[in-house]
Amino acid sequence: MAKASEVGNGGQSGIGEPYYCQECKRNHTKGKIYKEHLNFAKFESKKEEIIEDESESTDLTLEDSDTLEEEIEVDTYSEMEEEEFHNEIEEDEDFDEEILALDNDNSDYVDAVKKLPGVGEATLKKLIKAGFGSLESIAYTPPSIIQEESGLGDKTTAKLIKASMEKLNIGFKSAEDVWEHRRNIARITTGSQELDNLFGGGIETGCVIEFFGEFRTGKTQLAHMLCVNVQLPKEDGGLSGNALYIDTEGTFRPERIIQMAEGLDLDHKKVLKNIVFGRAYNSDHQVLLIKEATNLIREKNIKLIIVDSLIGHFRSEYVGRGTLANRQQTINSHLHDLLRLTDIFPDLCVMVTNQVQSKPDVFYGNPTVAAGGNIVAHGSTIRVYLRKGKGEQRVAKMIDAPHLPEGEAIFSITENGIVD
Ligand code: GTP
Ligand code: MG
Numbered sequence: 001m002a003k004a005s006e007v008g009n010g011g012q013s014g015i016g017e018p019y020y021c022q023e024c025k026r027n028h029t030k031g032k033i034y035k036e037h038l039n040f041a042k043f044e045s046k047k048e049e050i051i052e053d054e055s056e057s058t059d060l061t062l063e064d065s066d067t068l069e070e071e072i073e074v075d076t077y078s079e080m081e082e083e084e085f086h087n088e089i090e091e092d093e094d095f096d097e098e099i100l101a102l103d104n105d106n107s108d109y110v111d112a113v114k115k116l117p118g119v120g121e122a123t124l125k126k127l128i129k130a131g132f133g134s135l136e137s138i139a140y141t142p143p144s145i146i147q148e149e150s151g152l153g154d155k156t157t158a159k160l161i162k163a164s165m166e167k168l169n170i171g172f173k174s175a176e177d178v179w180e181h182r183r184n185i186a187r188i189t190t191g192s193q194e195l196d197n198l199f200g201g202g203i204e205t206g207c208v209i210e211f212f213g214e215f216r217t218g219k220t221q222l223a224h225m226l227c228v229n230v231q232l233p234k235e236d237g238g239l240s241g242n243a244l245y246i247d248t249e250g251t252f253r254p255e256r257i258i259q260m261a262e263g264l265d266l267d268h269k270k271v272l273k274n275i276v277f278g279r280a281y282n283s284d285h286q287v288l289l290i291k292e293a294t295n296l297i298r299e300k301n302i303k304l305i306i307v308d309s310l311i312g313h314f315r316s317e318y319v320g321r322g323t324l325a326n327r328q329q330t331i332n333s334h335l336h337d338l339l340r341l342t343d344i345f346p347d348l349c350v351m352v353t354n355q356v357q358s359k360p361d362v363f364y365g366n367p368t369v370a371a372g373g374n375i376v377a378h379g380s381t382i383r384v385y386l387r388k389g390k391g392e393q394r395v396a397k398m399i400d401a402p403h404l405p406e407g408e409a410i411f412s413i414t415e416n417g418i419v420d
Pocket of ligand 2 (some may be wrong): 219
């Protein structure tokens with residue numbers, strides 16, 4: 001790479017020695033990266049121009065990509081970043097390594113973001129660090145969240161979202177196109193034919209599926225089974241993908257995974273390796289783990305996310321009527337984070353488990369309802385109620401699905417997992 005010493009000083013001094021740079025009228029050290037120097041010079045000159053032109057503000061369109069490119073760069077430079085330009089080479093190398101590490105697994109996606117008008121190194125770094133390393137993740141996320149998590153300005157964020165949407169051609173499409181997509185939707189087998197039939201052929205991807213029920217009804221067992229089954233090849237009912245398991249209750253048991261894998265004649269060591277496990281110690285931590293999942297999903301080929309359970313922490317942390325509104329708001333935004341992941345990654349399945357609560361005003365019929373109220377009910381795409389049957393048997397009841405009839409299926413929990 002060209003060095004700062006190659007501009008402005010005529011190459012007179014030795015490596016490491018200071019010299020006065022004619023380009024940006026500052027002292028530099030010979031041997032610094034030229035790219036860094038150029039960026040600085042560009043920033044300085046642009047800042048001066050802006051100060052001069054302050055009175056004449058012009059509305060930029062996306063077509064003016066050259067102008068826009070520079071505008072966004074200026075938008076995003078804070079005083080802190082200005083300082084960053086003066087950092088030592090080592091730091092810049094760290095950054096390059098960081099980006100390169102991500103590039104290995106996400107290269108095409110990161111490349112597309114890099115090509116958005118106005119995305120320079122500083123902006124790219126912020127986007128990737130905040131988990132916005134693809135056009136999809138930028139296009140589908142509300143601007144306020146991108147701003148909050150990446151630290152970018154509102155103008156920059158709005159322009160990035162608009163440009164990503166245009167690149168992805170997000171707009172209206174025909175119902176036929178939607179049908180074409182749904183017809184080919186990928187599914188994961190539960191291990192039980194009857195339970196698969198309840199879902200129209202297995203648990204579908206691209207949505208959030210909630211299993212709720214009393215203790216011992218098999219929610220955690222089902223979650224374990226899906227982590228194994230997702231790894232199967234397509235012809236055996238899997239997605240040839242890996243699982244991300246967020247455990248909020250401390251009930252994840254690798255020994256059950258081993259039993260289930262052996263029941264399917266799979267190498268249990270490989271199966272365990274393909275499950276990324278995260279123990280959430282409180283509700284904030286749980287929310288954070290999901291926010292950090294975006295980069296991991298592509299990097300680790302995650303096709304299934306489990307959150308077991310969705311609201312356990314929230315229920316124990318937000319106590320008293322006064323905290324209810326706050327709790328519901330946080331659960332709502334957490335559920336939307338999960339839903340957004342299925343928009344960004346259409347072949348991802350999100351399975352959450354939920355606890356139940358008793359309705360004191362129900363005298364006839366089942367007084368048991370899912371916890372979390374309307375927020376969880378609206379947030380999950382498909383809701384299934386689990387209850388205990390005789391011995392190993394469990395009954396699953398389809399409570400709510402946009403396209404499936406209400407119905408029931410009986411399955412069993414055995415040593416080798418879920419079976420008919
Ligand atoms: P909570 O998390 O307490 O709300 O319950 P849950 O619905 O998650 O229950 P879970 O899925 O953990 O189910 C536990 C039940 O699964 C046990 O009570 C057993 O009935 C059954 N189970 C667990 N392991 C085995 C096993 O190795 N063999 C058999 N036959 N059953 C098992
Ligand atoms: Mg459980």
